[in-house]
Amino acid sequence: MTPGLPRAIGSKGSDLASTDSAHRAEPTRRDFLYIATGAAAAVGAVAVAWPLIDQMNPDAAALALATTDVDISTVAPGASVTVKWRGKPVFIRNRTPEEIEAAKAVPLADLPDQNSRNENAPTATADDSNRAAAGKENWLIMVGICTHLGCVPLGQHGPFGGWFCPCHGSAYDTAGRIRQGPAPENLHVPKYEFVSDTQIRIG
Amino acid sequence: MAGTSTYQPKSGFAKWFEARLPIVGLVHSSFVVYPTPRNLNYWWTFGAILSVMLGVQIITGVVLAMHYTPHATLAMGSVEHIMRDVNYGWLLRYLHANGASMFFVAVYVHILRGMYYGSYKEPREVLWILGVIIFLLMMATAFMGYVLPWGQMSFWGATVITNLFSAIPLVGESITTWLWGGFAIDNPTLNRFFSLHYLLPFMIAGVVILHIWALHVSGQNNPTGIDIKSKDDTVPFTPHATIKDSFGIICFFIFFAWFVFFLPNYLGHPDNYIPADPLKTPAHIVPEWYFLPFYAILRAIPSKLGGVIAMFSSIAILIFIPWLDTSRVRSATYRPLYRQFFWIFVATGIGLGYLGSQPPEGIYVIAGRILTFYYFAHFLLVMPLIGILERPKSVPSSITEAVLAKTRSGHGAAESKA
Ligand code: HEM
Ligand code: FES
Numbered sequence: 001m002t003p004g005l006p007r008a009i010g011s012k013g014s015d016l017a018s019t020d021s022a023h024r025a026e027p028t029r030r031d032f033l034y035i036a037t038g039a040a041a042a043v044g045a046v047a048v049a050w051p052l053i054d055q056m057n058p059d060a061a062a063l064a065l066a067t068t069d070v071d072i073s074t075v076a077p078g079a080s081v082t083v084k085w086r087g088k089p090v091f092i093r094n095r096t097p098e099e100i101e102a103a104k105a106v107p108l109a110d111l112p113d114q115n116s117r118n119e120n121a122p123t124a125t126a127d128d129s130n131r132a133a134a135g136k137e138n139w140l141i142m143v144g145i146c147t148h149l150g151c152v153p154l155g156q157h158g159p160f161g162g163w164f165c166p167c168h169g170s171a172y173d174t175a176g177r178i179r180q181g182p183a184p185e186n187l188h189v190p191k192y193e194f195v196s197d198t199q200i201r202i203g
Numbered sequence: 204m205a206g207t208s209t210y211q212p213k214s215g216f217a218k219w220f221e222a223r224l225p226i227v228g229l230v231h232s233s234f235v236v237y238p239t240p241r242n243l244n245y246w247w248t249f250g251a252i253l254s255v256m257l258g259v260q261i262i263t264g265v266v267l268a269m270h271y272t273p274h275a276t277l278a279m280g281s282v283e284h285i286m287r288d289v290n291y292g293w294l295l296r297y298l299h300a301n302g303a304s305m306f307f308v309a310v311y312v313h314i315l316r317g318m319y320y321g322s323y324k325e326p327r328e329v330l331w332i333l334g335v336i337i338f339l340l341m342m343a344t345a346f347m348g349y350v351l352p353w354g355q356m357s358f359w360g361a362t363v364i365t366n367l368f369s370a371i372p373l374v375g376e377s378i379t380t381w382l383w384g385g386f387a388i389d390n391p392t393l394n395r396f397f398s399l400h401y402l403l404p405f406m407i408a409g410v411v412i413l414h415i416w417a418l419h420v421s422g423q424n425n426p427t428g429i430d431i432k433s434k435d436d437t438v439p440f441t442p443h444a445t446i447k448d449s450f451g452i453i454c455f456f457i458f459f460a461w462f463v464f465f466l467p468n469y470l471g472h473p474d475n476y477i478p479a480d481p482l483k484t485p486a487h488i489v490p491e492w493y494f495l496p497f498y499a500i501l502r503a504i505p506s507k508l509g510g511v512i513a514m515f516s517s518i519a520i521l522i523f524i525p526w527l528d529t530s531r532v533r534s535a536t537y538r539p540l541y542r543q544f545f546w547i548f549v550a551t552g553i554g555l556g557y558l559g560s561q562p563p564e565g566i567y568v569i570a571g572r573i574l575t576f577y578y579f580a581h582f583l584l585v586m587p588l589i590g591i592l593e594r595p596k597s598v599p600s601s602i603t604e605a606v607l608a609k610t611r612s613g614h615g616a617a618e619s620k621a
Binding site for chain 2: 053056057058059062082084086087088089144145147148149150151152165166167168169181182183184
């Protein structure tokens with residue numbers, strides 16, 4: 001490269017001078033080549049950058065842990081379990097009749113977030129029936145992560161008898177819907193199904 | 204200043220070398236004969252203190268990395284191994300952990316020094332902005348470092364901070380997933396944070412070089428804020444600034460050592476000795492003390508996106524102060540009104556820091572909102588308006604005149620010499 005370098009610079013310099021008048025007239029073959037080279041280099045740079053960026057996304061092993069099976073036969077009414085799914089806590093609560101009652105009594109208009117946030121009923125409203133398990137309204141299954149900045153709310157705490165987040169004071173009701181505080185959304189309901197009456201599969 | 208080198212290589216080798224790489228001449232012109240204002244006070248030693256602290260963090264960090272394991276199940280064990288088994292491991296870790304705090308003590312003093320004496324004003328805008336970039340990189344570095352021991356505060360601090368990005372509309376969720384390398388903070392997150400924690404200090408070092416370069420182009424500001432007008436206004440960097448900086452560094456090291464040897468865990472949080480548990484958030488999570496004012500601003504706004512915007516703006520606004528300050532006089536020494544507001548601003552910052560450490564309830568929330576409002580008002584209202592309304596005191600015609608006036612009036616003789 002070194003011996004060629006001065007010559008390349010020299011020839012480029014003289015070319016620029018000699019094509020200067022031609023430039024004003026109309027684009028030359030050389031202009032086209034410059035632009036085409038630049039465009040190819042830009043596409044190449046993006047193509048090289050993408051693997052460097054995408055390597056940070058979840059890898060195949062993380063994606064493989066997509067489902068978790070849970071036995072819920074031992075969860076009595078008024079009790080809950082927390083299980084780990086994709087590294088996140090999932091709350092499984094067997095709600096008491098009073099809790100269900102309280103959740104149903106809330107008019108939709110009182111809710112800051114009126115979307116069900118339920119992956120099993122994505123476009124539905126945040127009525128209690130769209131939050132609880134279909135046909136098994138005592139079961140409430142939610143990702144236990146505050147929709148504000150990701151802390152794990154405490155169960156059966158706070159002004160609405162549901163969940164309360166100690167980090168910045170978001171309060172959720174007995175259907176896991178946001179009622180007060182900085183969190184913008186209801187606790188998310190993940191995709192799940194009842195494999196049998198006592199077994200659910202999350203994910 | 205660049206291009207004024209008076210370095211004369213003496214030996215044959217030095218001449219041979221200088222003709223090929225004039226680095227000795229560069230150092231000579233930048234740190235030996237470099238003309239420094241003769242009236243610099245001890246607030247000007249913090250730049251040197253910061254440079255040394257960066258060195259301390261890099262040296263202790265590189266040796267800690269020889270014993271530390273960036274893995275979710277092994278990290279805390281390896282930190283305890285450093286504390287108990289590694290020769291002098293306890294010392295190295297306490298130096299590094301407290302060194303981070305000292306680094307921030309020094310940077311806050313350094314930034315406030317700049318705000319008091321108007322060091323951000325024309326022609327030092329780029330120098331100032333490079334400083335803000337260093338500050339941002341420092342925050343990122345310290346944040347990721349604090350994640351490495353993988354204790355409860357590490358884990359939940361990382362959760363809250365990375366979730367800030369989820370407030371961005373539409374792409375927020377993809378960004379957090381990308382940052383985590385999973386669907387929650389986990390081993391991939393720890394692993395990449397370690398890689399970046401190792402990298403960023405060297406990027407800081409690079410920006411520090413630009414920062415000092417820009418400084419040596421515009422020249423140092425000084426307590427009077429007046430430009431250097433004659434050779435009488437300056438003294439050579441060596442020995443004057445070199446010795447004064449060294450003395451400042453030694454005093455600062457005594458303060459640093461006091462924490463390392465007598466209060467090594469005072470600035471940390473006991474919960475960070477509890478191993479990270481992704482299923483349980485500690486009852487009261489707080490960031491490291493140096494982030495508390497910004498954390499208070501985040502919590503003051505009762506909306507997720509709003510809080511995040513306010514927090515980032517509270518730092519970004521520093522970039523704009525060269526243009527928000529409308530005063531023609533640089534130094535607060537000659538600005539009787541601004542000087543008072545400066546101290547009110549300092550008190551606001553400390554107040555926000557206190558509120559950031561308290562639970563987000565009742566009176567703390569209200570106070571947090573008032574102080575957040577005032578924090579922004581200082582930059583957006585006070586700075587532009589005072590510059591117009593205030594009548595500055597008469598400014599001396601030169602640095603030398605200011606120094607002599609001070610010496611004649613019988614005090615500050617020591618301060619005015621170097
Ligand atoms: C800008 C400079 C730096 C700052 C502000 C900084 C800050 C921190 C902080 C706050 C911690 C947590 C300490 C604790 O509570 O245990 C930490 C840990 C750590 N840092 Fe740094 N650091 C810096 C540079 C470096 C460098 C250059 C390395 C080189 C690899 C490094 C390696 C480590 C390691 C291995 C740990 C984990 C061990 C431990 O927790 O004590 N750091 N850092
Ligand atoms: S993370 Fe729950 S309120 Fe902020």
